[in-house]
Amino acid sequence: MNGAKTVLIRDMEAGWYADKLGARCPGYDFLTATDNDTALEHAPKAQIIIGLAPVLRPELFAAAPDLQWVQALTTGVDNLLAMPTLKPNVTLTNCGGFHGPQMSELAFLMMLSLNRDAQQMTRNQATRTWERWPQRLLLDKTVTIVGVGAIAEDLALRCNAFGMTVVGVSDGRDAVPGFAKIYKRQDLKDAAAACDFLVVLTPYSAQTHHIIDASVFAAMPAHALLINISRGGCVDEAALLEALETGAIAGAGLDVFAREPLDPDDPLWSAPNVMITPHIGGMSDTYRQQALPLVAENLNAFAARGASALNGLINRN
Numbered sequence: 015m016n017g018a019k020t021v022l023i024r025d026m027e028a029g030w031y032a033d034k035l036g037a038r039c040p041g042y043d044f045l046t047a048t049d050n051d052t053a054l055e056h057a058p059k060a061q062i063i064i065g066l067a068p069v070l071r072p073e074l075f076a077a078a079p080d081l082q083w084v085q086a087l088t089t090g091v092d093n094l095l096a097m098p099t100l101k102p103n104v105t106l107t108n109c110g111g112f113h114g115p116q117m118s119e120l121a122f123l124m125m126l127s128l129n130r131d132a133q134q135m136t137r138n139q140a141t142r143t144w145e146r147w148p149q150r151l152l153l154d155k156t157v158t159i160v161g162v163g164a165i166a167e168d169l170a171l172r173c174n175a176f177g178m179t180v181v182g183v184s185d186g187r188d189a190v191p192g193f194a195k196i197y198k199r200q201d202l203k204d205a206a207a208a209c210d211f212l213v214v215l216t217p218y219s220a221q222t223h224h225i226i227d228a229s230v231f232a233a234m235p236a237h238a239l240l241i242n243i244s245r246g247g248c249v250d251e252a253a254l255l256e257a258l259e260t261g262a263i264a265g266a267g268l269d270v271f272a273r274e275p276l277d278p279d280d281p282l283w284s285a286p287n288v289m290i291t292p293h294i295g296g297m298s299d300t301y302r303q304q305a306l307p308l309v310a311e312n313l314n315a316f317a318a319r320g321a322s323a324l325n326g327l328i329n330r331n
Contacts, residue, residue, distance in 0.1 A: 024065035058078065072097045086109060087301075157210065170190070242270055246273070268289070
């Protein structure tokens, strides 16, 4: 297409995205790559790169001298912000607003599994052991959500349906539908002291680095459970390990870690009453369908009005 901008899609489903976007977004040529080598071959032609942030490598940006815009298919772009090869003049956008269902369902998987000791049930099944114990309910429990954004609102809706009390921790919002109370960050320990579940959903930044630390674990009731589905850096993992080993808290559900993948020798693997998942919170079996409308809208906005019209703009200053 004469004058068309070239879009490189780096994804295992790159062909699917190219077909769908090609039908919705005139004025672009689409190149696809399901592996890094093919992506590097196409990079010199690309003005736009689309892909999941974790699979976009520094060498890809270094090989794309005409790059104008990167559309991440994820909400988190921490790794991209740290890449010196992603030049300051390149626009960066993320995908957000549709992760609520999968993130909320993972939070519930962890809360229910830990609360009812599903791991022991699995062990008993493997050994054909018939053991019964009173099942702890979510009903009337308090869940404190650190970070009150769109995903937290989605989670709160589901928690209310289970008869839970939902409180939040946020400096940006004072009253939110579905939340019984909002604490300021300076009052995080007070919020933690009243919880049965502490769910971390705040974005990671210098201000939220280790926001969940030893003082927060000390404030939590001994029966309380930590659920971290945000970013590993939000939790002081050394303090968490000590809290688990000393019984300061009852357990933890962890989907994210300071270093990923989690090292096979990391002591968190064998810590008491811990459920570990491999950073799958944002994933779903319909992720392509969830992300497509936003990406198509951005491509059409970019063609018509330029970078300033894009949704999900990331401030790189």
